[in-house]
Amino acid sequence: MRMTLESEYSPDADRIMAVSLGPQHPGAGHFRIRLWLDGDYVVKALPDAGYVHRGEEKMGEYRNYTQNVPHLERPVILDSSNILFAYSLGVDELMNSKVPPRAQYLRVIMSEINRIISHMYFIAIQGLFLGHTTMITWCMGDRDFWIDLGERIAGARVTFAYIIPGGVRNDIPEFAIEKGLKTCDWFEKRMGEYEKIFYDNPMVHQRSDGVGVLSRDDAIAFGATGTVARASGLALDVRKDEPYSSYSDFEFKTPVLTQGDSWARAYVALLDMRESIKIIRQALKGLPQGPVRLKLGPQPRVPAGEVYSRTEAARGEMSYHIVSDGSPRPYRLKIGVPSAKNLRALPHLLKNVHIADIPVIYWSLNYWPVEADR
């Protein structure tokens, strides 16, 4: 599909070719990038999002607070607990409800499991785009152990719908605690193998070192969050900056790298998973006793008010702005997603790069179109 050239490129109009990458393209699923190419180099790139816009925010206005749970987790199916975590924190704050400590620990466990599931998918596809088939085969297989653990706790495969306003949906079974600790031990060893075969691989270094460099100042200017910001030297982590739920009980670090290239963005994900395992282990060992959810009834009444809640999802800061007018349904539900924030850097990063580097840079932003389009 060819597009008309813009007038700013008229002097070189014969040299420059306009092409479209996506939406049917192995390098860009449910997403399109409009490219202006000069030979093998990209002159200009414009992302075209919105292929998966499903109107989540409007739908949230005609469902009550309990009915909103399942459809709000679908956009971030890789990371379904963290988006519900932010929503539940907001509704809890509006209702002034005190969530029991056991439920808070279970929320943390589930959201960290989901962070690992999401990062595993990210690294797998990054390996695929670099032509490293071992990584996608390993990661997609190992990711299923974490999905299995989530399934044992919540009952569903990827859409857990576990974290709900007022606590969590059900208690953790005894054998899942044991399995969780075992999975942590096994996975810690496994990550050493990832480093050997993927991160220390000279081929991976050649393909992704210095590719798509986002400097610290640019990261601030574009408003990057999550893995993208942390790979560029910005220590942004909502879990540390504004500890929510019971994150202040656990000991963990925020991994920060300074290179700001595609390799660093993929490596931050691995370091993140190391910290997640630490948190899961601490939470599983120190799980307090008690109830796991408050009885809110099928149609909870939420007092009028306004709340802004945020959590650290796998891709970055996930935020909700919920406005309630006292009725069973939210008056306005605004979802702020990390993918949309990180997408702003893409046109800048894709300037003067080879065509072959486009998928690597695009995916290293950890961009999930379904989440960004809502």
Next chain:
Amino acid sequence: MVVAQQQKAGTFQVLVGKIDDVLQYAIGDPLRYLANWGRLYSLWPVHLETACCSVEVGAAAGSRFDIERFGTLEAFGSLRACDLIIVMGTVTRKLAPRLKLIYDQMAEPKWVIAMGACSITGGLYFDSYNVLRGIDDIIPVDVYVPGCPPRAEALIQGIVLLQEKIRRMPTLSGR
């Protein structure tokens, strides 16, 4: 005389019909069987991710479920070489024309699997302003795989069902 001639012609026609049947069974059926057998174990899906079900397709293509065991390749390659669309979830109003375009560009024979509740009826998003309520409004569907999202095993079952359908396909030309 005339009656005898007519009878002769009748027997001749019957004979031709019989020979035709025999040929059909002797040559046509093995050919059809061969062509269909070749098709059903080399399904090649288009890489068209429409929504969140693509995660489960990724899991199905991964090393645990491995749909290549069942003769379905991974979703990489040219549109013209593909013969299967797995519609992975919600189709929005922006994507619907592209889906139709992609279907029209593919060479015959081609098959469609509608994966997930959204691509069958609109699913959870049935009352959204930007979502198509089922893709069978714009392209014909061969196999429906329900679920939100369907498990990887369900997708594998859908592919096996499609293979069953291809095996029984009556003509060489496909549809």
